[in-house]
Amino acid sequence: MNKVLLIIQREYFTRVRKKSFIIMIFVVPALILVMTLVIALVAMNSNQLTEQQIVKVLDESGVFAGKFHDVKNIKFESSTQSLTAAKEDCKKNENLSALQIPAEYNKKDAVNIYAKKKPEFALTIEIEKQMNDIAISNGMLKNHIDTAVVHSIKSDISLNSIEITDAGDKKSNIVANIGVGIACAIFIYISLLIYGSQVMRGVIEEKTSRIIEVIISSVKPFQLMLGKIIGVGLVGLTQFFAWIILSVIATKIAGAALSAPKGTMLNIISVLSTIPFGHIMGLFIFYFLTGYLLYSALFAAVGSAVDSETETQQFMFPVTMPLLFTYILSVSILFQAPNSALAVWLSIIPLTAPVAMMIRIPFGVPGWQLALSMSLMILGFLFTTYVAARIYRVGILMYGKKTSFKELSKWFFYKE
Amino acid sequence: MLSIRNIVKQYAGHRALSDVSLEVESGKIFGLLGPNGAGKTSLIRIITQITAPDSGEIYFNGQKLDQSHIDKMGYLPEERGLYKKMEIGEQMIYLARLKGLSRDEAIRRLKIWFQKLGMETWWKMKIEELSKGMQQKAQFVATVLHEPDLLILDEPFTGFDPVNAEIIKDEILELNRKGATILFSTHRMESVEELCHSIALLDKSKKILDGSIRDIKNTYRNNVYLIEYEGEKVNFNGSAPFELIEENKDEENRHTIRIKLNVGATSNDVLQYLIPKTRINMLQEVIPTMNEIFIEKVNQIA
Numbered sequence: 001m002n003k004v005l006l007i008i009q010r011e012y013f014t015r016v017r018k019k020s021f022i023i024m025i026f027v028v029p030a031l032i033l034v035m036t037l038v039i040a041l042v043a044m045n046s047n048q049l050t051e052q053q054i055v056k057v058l059d060e061s062g063v064f065a066g067k068f069h070d071v072k073n074i075k076f077e078s079s080t081q082s083l084t085a086a087k088e089d090c091k092k093n094e095n096l097s098a099l100q101i102p103a104e105y106n107k108k109d110a111v112n113i114y115a116k117k118k119p120e121f122a123l124t125i126e127i128e129k130q131m132n133d134i135a136i137s138n139g140m141l142k143n144h145i146d147t148a149v150v151h152s153i154k155s156d157i158s159l160n161s162i163e164i165t166d167a168g169d170k171k172s173n174i175v176a177n178i179g180v181g182i183a184c185a186i187f188i189y190i191s192l193l194i195y196g197s198q199v200m201r202g203v204i205e206e207k208t209s210r211i212i213e214v215i216i217s218s219v220k221p222f223q224l225m226l227g228k229i230i231g232v233g234l235v236g237l238t239q240f241f242a243w244i245i246l247s248v249i250a251t252k253i254a255g256a257a258l259s260a261p262k263g264t265m266l267n268i269i270s271v272l273s274t275i276p277f278g279h280i281m282g283l284f285i286f287y288f289l290t291g292y293l294l295y296s297a298l299f300a301a302v303g304s305a306v307d308s309e310t311e312t313q314q315f316m317f318p319v320t321m322p323l324l325f326t327y328i329l330s331v332s333i334l335f336q337a338p339n340s341a342l343a344v345w346l347s348i349i350p351l352t353a354p355v356a357m358m359i360r361i362p363f364g365v366p367g368w369q370l371a372l373s374m375s376l377m378i379l380g381f382l383f384t385t386y387v388a389a390r391i392y393r394v395g396i397l398m399y400g401k402k403t404s405f406k407e408l409s410k411w412f413f414y415k416e
Numbered sequence: 417m418l419s420i421r422n423i424v425k426q427y428a429g430h431r432a433l434s435d436v437s438l439e440v441e442s443g444k445i446f447g448l449l450g451p452n453g454a455g456k457t458s459l460i461r462i463i464t465q466i467t468a469p470d471s472g473e474i475y476f477n478g479q480k481l482d483q484s485h486i487d488k489m490g491y492l493p494e495e496r497g498l499y500k501k502m503e504i505g506e507q508m509i510y511l512a513r514l515k516g517l518s519r520d521e522a523i524r525r526l527k528i529w530f531q532k533l534g535m536e537t538w539w540k541m542k543i544e545e546l547s548k549g550m551q552q553k554a555q556f557v558a559t560v561l562h563e564p565d566l567l568i569l570d571e572p573f574t575g576f577d578p579v580n581a582e583i584i585k586d587e588i589l590e591l592n593r594k595g596a597t598i599l600f601s602t603h604r605m606e607s608v609e610e611l612c613h614s615i616a617l618l619d620k621s622k623k624i625l626d627g628s629i630r631d632i633k634n635t636y637r638n639n640v641y642l643i644e645y646e647g648e649k650v651n652f653n654g655s656a657p658f659e660l661i662e663e664n665k666d667e668e669n670r671h672t673i674r675i676k677l678n679v680g681a682t683s684n685d686v687l688q689y690l691i692p693k694t695r696i697n698m699l700q701e702v703i704p705t706m707n708e709i710f711i712e713k714v715n716q717i718a
Contacts, residue, residue: 210497218514
């Protein structure tokens with residue numbers, strides 16, 4: 001056991017002392033800091049981002065003139081100019097556009113807007129919304145419906161989603177949940193691949209440099225494999241914790257430096273506070289660790305079966321397939337239906353659970369599903385480690401042979 | 417020291433060792449000889465417990481071989497290798513600690529070895545910065561640092577230039593004098609004759625010969641002598657106590673003959689026969705080399 005500790009130490013310190021590791025520790029939180037700053041700036045100054053837009057309204061119907069109301073950065077001006085004259089003006093001023101409303105505005109594709117640049121999406125949406133409102137009010141008035149009634153009918157609906165939990169109703173924010181779920185899934189997917197292939201490269205390095213025979217004349221192949229897997233895993237955890245700490249500090253600094261208007265910040269904080277970060281973090285670490293142990297054992301077996309990194313392709317594909325498959329499903333479909341049968345099954349099968357479960361966690365997962373998934377994860381990594389160790393112990397001493405899957409299965413059944 | 421009994425190892429396509437038994441005496445230098453593919457490395461991997469035999473047993477100092485003996489062995493594999501990007505000093509300490517040395521003890525011994533072999537400046541260097549010969553030297557130190565009772569060296573001199581090979585040879589002999597048992601493996605049979613006390617010859621997974629070098633050579637000496645004389649060519653007749661095998665003459669009128677003694681005759685009889693006839697420069701018994709013995713033995717079996 002003492003020897004496994006020595007191996008863990010070596011694997012850990014040779015990686016942690018690398019310049020690239022230290023740089024990564026600072027680069028990622030720095031990126032997060034920059035991103036937070038940019039998002040905050042955009043949120044605070046969104047109305048200053050675009051310049052004031054002036055819309056000349058050429059109304060031939062007589063319904064709309066004077067009824068537009070100015071919003072943030074859009075100003076409406078009624079005009080009696082001809083279309084050609086208005087277009088000339090627009091050519092000279094980028095922030096000017098001409099809205100031509102024909103008498104028969106109700107027909108399809110009747111209303112046009114002219115501008116030098118392609119009109120912004122927000123601008124067209126705003127105009128369409130206002131025109132629809134005005135047209136509806138106009139129609140109602142024509143049919144002798146009281147304006148007071150019209151105003152009372154008008155509504156501005158946005159949905160509040162509320163979870164029913166044992167502890168009482170809980171306000172939740174779907175967008176935030178989806179965001180956190182997807183972020184965790186992406187993060188776990190990338191981490192499993194990065195640290196898994198680090199294990200694989202380590203195995204290949206020992207094999208190609210031929211030090212393997214020296215080492216396994218001192219320790220059992222299984223001890224070496226285990227030591228390497230644990231060592232690299234600890235590097236991963238170190239990186240996570242460093243990132244979390246630095247990111248928290250970074251966002252704090254960013255928040256203070258911006259002295260953000262209380263409204264915006266409060267809004268963000270109240271959204272974030274609906275997300276159970278401790279719970280998610282704990283499960284993230286669990287699924288990272290068990291998923292990592294499961295996959296890195298397979299990666300180690302792949303590394304032992306080849307002579308160089310270029311030969312890994314044929315084995316890498318089936319190993320990474322379930323991960324990639326779940327990842328793509330997760331970020332495209334699963335987040336829309338986190339409690340569908342597909343999502344539930346994927347989050348229980350060990351090969352796919354680390355990614356699929358991350359998507360589901362923010363939405364709440366029934367206790368029995370979580371318990372089943374977690375126990376299967378543990379059984380799963382014990383199983384893959386056992387299988388991988390049997391292939392590994394033979395593979396590390398094989399050179400110059402092109403290995404096939406048939407060969408691998410033979411290795412599995414070799415005696416000591 | 418090491419008692420190897422009836423080892424059988426079968427690989428998927430071929431048999432690597434069939435019923436090999438050997439005794440390696442404590443404190444001796446033992447040569448494991450044989451052509452490539454004879455099973456030497458397979459046997460060594462079983463001794464170092466990298467693989468296990470299909471059947472048969474190995475005893476180390478009378479105890480059945482197990483994990484506890486690993487720290488008592490030092491193994492230099494035929495294919496040398498170290499971590500390319502790790503500093504030499506750190507790497508040596510790591511390997512020594514895997515063999516059970518404490519960090520401090522490893523450093524203390526490393527300093528002595530580095531000084532002895534002129535490697536003091538290498539401590540902070542990486543393996544990839546060293547020449548092949550230097551890497552070999554570093555690997556040798558790593559193999560012997562924990563002062564193993566049994567030192568297993570697979571083709572130890574390949575990769576060394578003659579000067580360093582000599583240095584390493586002296587170090588091996590000194591370790592042996594200090595009590596280490598040494599097990600050599602090589603396919604260059606002539607290279608270990610001068611070093612080994614005993615040998616075993618492997619061929620095609622079988623042991624075909626073993627014993628002390630002296631005994632083997634005594635068994636295989638065949639009363640052949642090489643004689644050089646000067647002057648007129650001597651004509652041998654039936655009264656000579658030997659049979660002429662080969663006769664050569666160089667420009668300076670020196671004759672070299674190869675003879676085989678008649679049964680019961682000695683080298684003294686030869687001299688007595690020749691002295692009245694010519695001037696003798698040299699008489700030397702021709703002892704077969706291990707290589708010749710090997711070839712003879714293989715032919716016998718076939």
